[in-house]
Amino acid sequence: MTFIEDTMVNETFKQLNKFFIDGQWVDPVDGGRPHDITNPATGEKSGVLLFGDERDAVQAIQAAHAAFPSYSQASLSKRIELLDRIGDIYERRLEEMARAITLEMGAPLHSLSIPAQAAAGLMHFRVAAAIAREYPFETSAGAARVIKEPVGVCALIAPWNWPMNQVACKLAPALVTGCTVVLKPSQNAPYSSQLLAEILAEAGVPAGVFNMIHGEGSRLGQILASHPLIDMISLTGSTGAGTQVSKAAADTIKRVSLELGGKSANIILDSADLTAAVTHGVLLMMANSGQSCTAPSRMLVPRNKLAAVETIAKAVCAGIKVGDPLAPDTQMGPIANRRQYLKVLELIDTGLKEGGRLVTGGVAMPDTPPNGFYIAPTVFVCPDGKSIIAQEEIFGPVLVIIPYDDERHAIEMANDSIYGLSGYVFGADTADAERVARRLRTGMVHLNGANVDPAAPFGGYKQSGNGREWGAAGIEEFLETKSMFLA
Template sequence: MISADHLLNFYIDGRWVAPEAGVSRHEIINPATGEVSGIVAYGTDADVHSAVHAAARAFPKYAAWPQAQRTELLRSVCAEYERRLHDMAEAITAEMGAPLETLSKPLQAQTGLWHFQTALEIASNFDFDRLRGTTRILREPVGVCALITPWNWPVNQIACKLAPALAVGCSVVLKPSQNAPYSAALMAEILHDAGVPAGVFNMVQGSGAAFGELLASHPQVDMVSLTGSNAAGASVTKAAADSVKRVSLELGGKSANIILPTADLQQAVTHGVTTMMHNSGQTCVAPSRMLVPHDKLQEVEAIAKRVCESLVVGDPLAADTFMGPIANARQYKRVVEMIEVGVAEGAYLVTGGAAKPAGYERGYFVQPTVFSRVSNQMTIAREEIFGPVLAILPYGTVDEAIDIANDSPYGLSGYVYGATADEAQDIARRLRTGMVHLNGANVDMAAPWGGYKQSGNGREWGAWGFEEFLETKAVLGAVVV
């Protein structure tokens, strides 16, 4: 497990150092019990400056490494990460409540390893230097990168930024979520033991509100990559504007799940409900709006109710738990309030509600909740709830369903379920989203991840993730003809 000392220190310039301005200690709450599980130190501006300066000093030498050397470093990181995989799963469960056996081990912790493995594969074949006529096109690291990450998929969001940044030759400063310090500290241990050079990776724990703008406006930071709320994205973008630095954002979502009239209803609704409730609904691409034919609404409601009532909600350490608690007190309050708003606005409560599940009065537990007969103008259809709350919206025609799906300020992801992949794909082409999942398709680690509209800008994952951390240089006259 993680060293307790490392939670009271920051990883800067290749070593664990104490906060410069004294220790500001904050309790980490186990969301399953409401009890303190650990103490973490928060930094100040001075610690951020130290981390950025270390990254700036390390960048020139690391950027000059041969690509083969950086590729070998990624291989070493993969090996060390795999050795600590069980520790990572336990850390994630402790900090944000993901069920250990059904989510943290098989997916939450694994995604971090998969991102590094994907980066390793891409780095081995990426074209960093090519000729186009008489001009040489060089792809070069953007520089010092500030990575600001959330708590819901904590190591996934760190790794999908960190792996490509390291692969292409950037140095980084990580500011993880203050609600997910364990996995971030463990990541620092993994990178240290894997041999990442001093200053190439740095981490400071603390408040996102305090550090986001500082990192985005820092003159030695060349690029900011943030996953978080729309408010955080706007704040960072404004702070970065004066220095005209690159900003990559992955923000909110309110994904529509269009179930076509031809779909196998039992299969489609079951998949839609379980995907929505996975990770307690705390997933940016969760299919939170289920669009179904009006004449099948009652049948859909009955299936959704049965599925929700079959899900095991409870102790994240129990082997059969499907859904653990909401990750923190602030988010728990938000989810409960939004359920109450749904009731107040007249949506039909199919199952669930604001009360905690029976037997789980402690901790931040919420029942899997389904509303139906929802209008797309209701609050629960417009705003991202980020909890296990599904809204079912009826439609008359498929064209109407597409209009409803696109009538959102968000455009992160979408889902279509039909009789065939071809039929679903025809609908996918008409959705204004960065991703579309057809007929229950899983994620593809090498596919681009990102959204349209207020869901952000830029793309992560796979080769597209590399592009975010690269500049393009044209060397004209490289070949004399």
């Protein structure tokens, strides 16, 4: 049985031709415009999504607006209980969620979709509930009472690369703070959000509190961002999409929270364990086929160790199993969609034309399933950080290694970017790495291979966006502050 024929998956997506509005599955107003969903592992059509238009968006917005007065006044304990129920049902259906993610964007089921992609969504519901139990929604300031209240009706626009991570890290804090929501998932990765809507309905989310529409991102994004009944828009996507949304939102002065692109530097200090540092950096870069905004895509290494770094990087890439995302031993699957696949190939060609030295990879892979969007783990060496592939976010399995002369030079190159989402530093110990990390203009820095912490703020500087997600900071994004002056 092929993955597409899996009856569990087909049952889950039986409502793919409908939107979830005001607690019900409804047809698009004008019947919808069909959009094929492609399985990136095979290049074959896996389903058909119906696109909505402005009338569908307005229906969803009006439903969320009508539900806000009641839901915003629900007790915090009731909202936390709702998140707990969502988490319990999500956990029960986690493998279904992982399969949906694999089908829509190609993440390897066993090594990534189950333990990371699907699990991340569950994590955000659990963490938001736990933090809300302790969060100070009311405090004192002198003789005044300071009250944190829900911001209102929120439009959430999510990407295809980490679909449930990026939906849940917005939705969980929105729900627990008392906001109502209109979700626009990626048009290329709708299956996981379709399943999530089922989970929310089963958990008893009140009608109108959660609404979901499908459609073309640029079109519906403009409608959601500009509509006067939307109080906040939270988008994860490209820097270009963030610019468009910000402009559309400006006339109504709504809150805009953006998590955008990245070109994260990974500084390997002279004191670091070279084999451990390079191995970790390469594997992290190639995870999710390089399609992570925080991917360590620029590896900055001491010039006198460049040859050794190249040898290690090439060996690590050779050991990565690329192929069918359903195979138990697959470590890296396909690029998530044809458009991105062609973009990555084009940028690899750009790297070759502008003089980058190819260490390994750089080609589509002939030994993978036919017509799938597979690209070999690719490593370039560039003489400095000025080339296109050293500056532009490629969003594919392409690592650029750049030599530096001294520590100051490394920090200058790391900060020479329009982005500032994440960074990485490897040194002899934590203190050695932290000394350099404090000089990086990024919203996050990983020291000596440390992982993210879901309680810590997630977000970036410069053109990587504004606002923060995750943990208490993520909850605060969905709150307004009211000062109540007492007589």
